[in-house]
Each structure stands twice: as structure tokens, then as C-alpha cells.
Amino acid sequence: MKKEELTELLQRVAHQQVTIKEALAQINDQGFLDLNYAKVDTNRLQRTGAPEVVYGEGKTAEQIIGIVQAMLVQKNNIMVTRVTAEKATLVRQAIPQLKYVAVAKMLLYKMHSVQPVSGKIAVVTAGTSDQKIAEEAAVTAEMYGNQVIRVYDVGVAGIHRLFAKLEIIRAAQVVIVVAGMEGALASVVGGLVSSPIIAVPTSVGYGTAFNGVTALLTMLNSCSTGITVVNIDNGFGAGYSASKINHLQEESNENSLS
Structure with missing residues (x-):
């Protein structure tokens, strides 16, 4: 542990923000910090290039804190991710530097800036009802330094809306398509753009949408090439994967210039 990290840790102990037991565990770091109710992965950044992200659903405000x-x-x-407004209020009372993005249901704290990527990620939704999942994807991508283009409510029921934004979408290095109901938008976009597509089925829809299963199966069975499908409502996973692809393209461009 670096000197400045140890100093901050001791200050947190003095202010009763961290227990002595927790502090000792961090000093004797074995790659994770055991909080009894959670084991915080302390070297994920070194292993994967990105630090651990906390899944907030199912955790109490005290556990998140x-x-x-x-x-x-x-x-x-x-x-x-997945933090209700009520839970976010309790968490921010203890850690006010966290910012709550209500539509995405995310708590964020950017301690340091991330090197921006020149390539853009387009986040495209079939309907306004898909926006909360789309925003989870968009905000995630932005946190990793990506420029995000939002193209919302361009589903196949009014496909002329999609054509009006097609050149904007085609300019993106990666396209995230978010759709519920029958999930047809991913296949349509897949037949119109050359960029890799990450399809996100959402749980939006009436009875036989089966809480996103119908959209998931449509996307998995798409005849359009270049489509990768994430889990139902997994905006975070789509944003993270799109960022990885976008960064690889950036590295490839830099290597070609060197």
C-alpha cells in the first residue's frame, strides 16, 4: 500500500468510517477486502483494466455505503448500478460526493478523468419506454471515456424515424440497440450499418413479451450479421462491452500511426 493510501486509510479509521479490522485487512491486502457481507475486489483494475462496479439491487443502503x-x-x-431514488438518498447522506442519475438508477463518483476516446458509441432505442436501460448503457460508456450519441424512439412501428437518423448512427464505431416488445429493431439496424452491434432486450411489453424473453429470442435468432446480445435489461453490460470494443479500435488506430 502506498504511503498516501495508508495515510488516508488511517484518517478514515480516526473518523470511524472504517473499522480497525477493515483497515488491517486493507493493509494486508490479498486482492480483496472482506466486509463480511461483501468481498470488495481491490485489484480488478490491475487484472481487467477497469475497477469493480457495485450492483446495488438487493443490497441495503448501509451495505452500499x-x-x-x-x-x-x-x-x-x-x-x-440499479439504485432506487430512496436508497440513493440514504447513501448520499453518508457519501455526498456521489452523484445520482435518476433515469439510469446509478450512483457515480468520478475521482479522476478518463482519457477520452475519439470513436463514438451510438445508443439507439425502439421506444421511450426503453430509455432507462439505454441510459444505463450510455452513462456506463461515458464513465469509461466514450462519446455517446443518443438516438431514442426510432422503433420499427415508425421506421422512417430511424432512416432520418441513419447517418448519425453509421458514424459510430459501435452501436447499442435497446428494444423491448418483439425486439425487431436490432435486426433492422444490423442490416443497415457496418459497425458491430450490441443488442439489449428489455422487459418492456405486453403479456407475450414475457418480460423480455420474446425480444431476447428475436435478437438471438437475428439473420443480420455482427450482432451480439446481452442479457435482458443489461444496459450496464452493453455499455461496458461497447467501451471495450471502442477502446480496442482506438488502440489499433494509435498503433497504425506509430
């Missing part, structure tokens, strides 16, 4: 406080010592950017 404890996990985030432990992560703050690592001086990494913080992302907590």
Missing part, C-alpha cells in the same frame, strides 16, 4: 467507502481508498472511479 460500506462497500463504496472501502473502494474510495483505492482512488478509483465509482459506479453503483
Whole structure:
């Protein structure tokens, strides 16, 4: 542990933000910090290039507070997904530097800036009802330094809306398509653009949409090439994967110039 990290840790102990037991565990870091209710991965950044992200659903506000406080010592950017407004209010009372993005249901803290990527990611939705999942994807991508183009409510029921934005979408290095109901938009976009597409089925829809299963099966069975499908409502996973692809393209461009 670096001197400045140890100093900050001791200050947190003095302010009763971290227990002595938790502090000792961090000093004797074995790659994770055991909080009893959670094991915080302290070297994921070194292994994967991105720090741990906290999945907030199913965790209490107190548990999220404890996990985030432990992560703050690592001086990494913080992302907590699937957090209700009520839970976010409680968490921010303890950690006010966290920003809550209500539409995406995410708590964020950018401790340091991320090197921006020149390539853009387009996030395209079939309907306005898909926006909360799309925003989870968009905000995630932005946290990793990507420029995001939002193209919302261009589903196949009014396909002329999609054609009006087609050149904007084609300019993106990666396209995320978010759709519920029958999930047809991913196949349509897949037949119109050359960029890789990440399809996100959402749980939006009436009875036989089966909470996103119908859209998922449509996307998995798409005859359009170049489509990768993530889990139902997994905006975070789509944003993260799109960022990885976009960064690889950036590295490829830099290597070709060197």
C-alpha cells in the first residue's frame, strides 16, 4: 500500500468510517477486502483494466455505503448500478460526493478523468419506454471515456424515424440497440450499418413479451450479421462491452500511426 493510501486509510479509521479490522485487512491486502457481507475486489483494475462496479439491487443502503467507502481508498472511479431514488438518498447522506442519475438508477463518483476516446458509441432505442436501460448503457460508456450519441424512439412501428437518423448512427464505431416488445429493431439496424452491434432486450411489453424473453429470442435468432446480445435489461453490460470494443479500435488506430 502506498504511503498516501495508508495515510488516508488511517484518517478514515480516526473518523470511524472504517473499522480497525477493515483497515488491517486493507493493509494486508490479498486482492480483496472482506466486509463480511461483501468481498470488495481491490485489484480488478490491475487484472481487467477497469475497477469493480457495485450492483446495488438487493443490497441495503448501509451495505452500499460500506462497500463504496472501502473502494474510495483505492482512488478509483465509482459506479453503483440499479439504485432506487430512496436508497440513493440514504447513501448520499453518508457519501455526498456521489452523484445520482435518476433515469439510469446509478450512483457515480468520478475521482479522476478518463482519457477520452475519439470513436463514438451510438445508443439507439425502439421506444421511450426503453430509455432507462439505454441510459444505463450510455452513462456506463461515458464513465469509461466514450462519446455517446443518443438516438431514442426510432422503433420499427415508425421506421422512417430511424432512416432520418441513419447517418448519425453509421458514424459510430459501435452501436447499442435497446428494444423491448418483439425486439425487431436490432435486426433492422444490423442490416443497415457496418459497425458491430450490441443488442439489449428489455422487459418492456405486453403479456407475450414475457418480460423480455420474446425480444431476447428475436435478437438471438437475428439473420443480420455482427450482432451480439446481452442479457435482458443489461444496459450496464452493453455499455461496458461497447467501451471495450471502442477502446480496442482506438488502440489499433494509435498503433497504425506509430
